[in-house]
Amino acid sequence: MGQTPDVGMEREMQELHMKACLYAGVNYAGHIREDGLSQWEYQIGPCKGVEIGDHLLVSRYLLYRVAEMMGVNVTMKPKPIKSYGSGGHLNFSTNKMREQGGIESIIKMYDPTFGAENAERLKESHWSPSMEFHAEIGDKWSSSVRIPSMVSVNGKGYLEDRRPPSNLDPYAASEALVRACILGEFLKQK
Known part of the structure; x- marks a missing residue:
């Protein structure tokens, strides 16, 4: 380090x-x-x-x-030291989520996984969510997907997926969100 x-x-x-x-x-x-x-x-x-x-x-x-x-070293490791983890949180929304009543789309969301290497960060860490899918309004301490309190108040907005690690592959993470949210929504309608 x-x-x-x-x-x-x-x-x-x-x-x-x-x-x-x-x-x-x-x-x-x-x-x-x-x-x-x-x-x-x-x-x-x-x-x-x-x-x-x-x-x-x-x-x-x-x-x-x-x-x-x-002259400084940086790391993107999800668990650089024992007590703390580092996440690559993803804030995400679709047009439907940002429309009036979009909170319903947010609540029905998805469950992509982000790999075993992230499991170490997500256990016994300070302010880290569980690997298990768990969405909550306003909970940034233990939920895997947080729906910000103002989103709940406004009835529309975005979600924050707190599970990805800090060294996430942004293209793979984006693909996971698209598959789970956009394609998942499309397939539910069929």
Whole structure:
């Protein structure tokens, strides 16, 4: 994992990463320091379809380059240290989910799996969901799929799949969402 930088250096690195992403045209939505040792989260999006993969991979490349310039090592491992896990949460919606009454589509959603390598992150971790499918409104502590509280209040919006690992393949994850949500919905209608 390398030498642990101080918080000021971490913030400087995150700010440089954000600027590099914005300069490169990556849909960079924000960042926040997490609870884990030297753990930061950044959000990419909104993106349409598998375009998320392009933006995420470019952002990862830029993160590695900025870290290299600063003499810091970064990891995308889902379980870099015993106490904490790192997720690759996916916020997802369809037109139907964003329409009035879309909460019904969100609640009936899907159950894709994200592989055995992620199982280690999802057990005995701080703030990590279970591998078992479990959707809840507002629960970001144990649910595998979180429906944000404001989505419930508004009756429409998006869901957050909290199961994918931080080293997720964004194209495979996008495909899982499409298969489960869009194709699943289509097949239910037939």
